[in-house]
Amino acid sequence: MIAFENVSKSFWTGKSRKVILDRASFKVEIGNSLGILARNGTGKTTIINMMAGLEKPDEGSILRTSRISFPLGFMGGIMSKHTATENARYIARLYSLDPDYVESFCRWLCGLNEYFDMPVGTYSSGMRSRLSFALMLALEFDIYLIDEGMPSSTDVEFNRKAGQVLRQRLKNATVVVVSHAPQTLEKFCRSAAVLRNGQVYMFDTLEEAKRLYDYEAHS
Ligand SMILES: Nc1ncnc2c1ncn2[C@@H]1O[C@H](COP(=O)(O)OP(=O)(O)OP(=O)(O)O)[C@@H](O)[C@H]1O
Numbered sequence: 001m002i003a004f005e006n007v008s009k010s011f012w013t014g015k016s017r018k019v020i021l022d023r024a025s026f027k028v029e030i031g032n033s034l035g036i037l038a039r040n041g042t043g044k045t046t047i048i049n050m051m052a053g054l055e056k057p058d059e060g061s062i063l064r065t066s067r068i069s070f071p072l073g074f075m076g077g078i079m080s081k082h083t084a085t086e087n088a089r090y091i092a093r094l095y096s097l098d099p100d101y102v103e104s105f106c107r108w109l110c111g112l113n114e115y116f117d118m119p120v121g122t123y124s125s126g127m128r129s130r131l132s133f134a135l136m137l138a139l140e141f142d143i144y145l146i147d148e149g150m151p152s153s154t155d156v157e158f159n160r161k162a163g164q165v166l167r168q169r170l171k172n173a174t175v176v177v178v179s180h181a182p183q184t185l186e187k188f189c190r191s192a193a194v195l196r197n198g199q200v201y202m203f204d205t206l207e208e209a210k211r212l213y214d215y216e217a218h219s
Contacts, residue, residue, distance in 0.1 A: 007060035022198030035185030
């Protein structure tokens with residue numbers, strides 16, 4: 001479970017304050033995958049980063065009682081001067097997993113060939129996002145965080161393999177997806193919310209959430 005309790009978050013731009021959350025309270029429950037609809041630039045990435053613990057609230061608290069992934073595509077835990085092999089084995093140890101398993105899983109999924117033993121700093125952005133996606137899928141979480149703005153790969157073979165593993169994982173896991181597009185949420189989510197004016201409005205169905213989202217667009 002992830003529970004936001006009276007959470008406020010804003011950024012000072014030098015001229016004004018950009019408010020992302022204003023004393024917002026909501027919960028993500030295990031077994032109830034949630035899609036959050038939000039217009040571009042209103043705070044999708046910030047909210048996902050707060051769920052992952054990468055951004056702190058200004059006020060209020062965020063309670064986590066499950067194993068929560070880092071955001072899909074997040075590169076923060078990967079060391080550029082080390083090879084994919086070294087990164088995979090290091091992350092396996094951090095999560096108390098078998099380094100041989102994590103290394104061979106990522107090697108199979110990434111399709112980086114000899115680059116798997118080259119420093120990550122020599123990779124293209126597509127290669128880096130394949131590695132970060134593979135590392136996330138090698139670990140098991142209760143809640144997976146997906147930001148629609150995440151780096152993506154155009155490698156067809158990788159997308160096929162990663163899509164298969166992700167679908168398998170999601171059978172037992174809960175997902176939080178933030179997106180500006182309702183059709184992105186349809187694939188993953190049972191319930192939906194709308195981020196609007198610093199509040200997160202929760203709905204039982206995506207249809208209901210879309211009504212508020214569309215109403216806002218036309219008003
Ligand atoms: N560290 C920061 N300092 C100042 N402003 C920030 C900071 N981080 C984010 N912002 C601003 O907060 C707002 C929300 O940013 P965020 O990246 O969370 O939005 P988003 O909905 O994911 O955006 P996009 O749809 O463009 O991906 C944006 O206006 C952004 O410029």
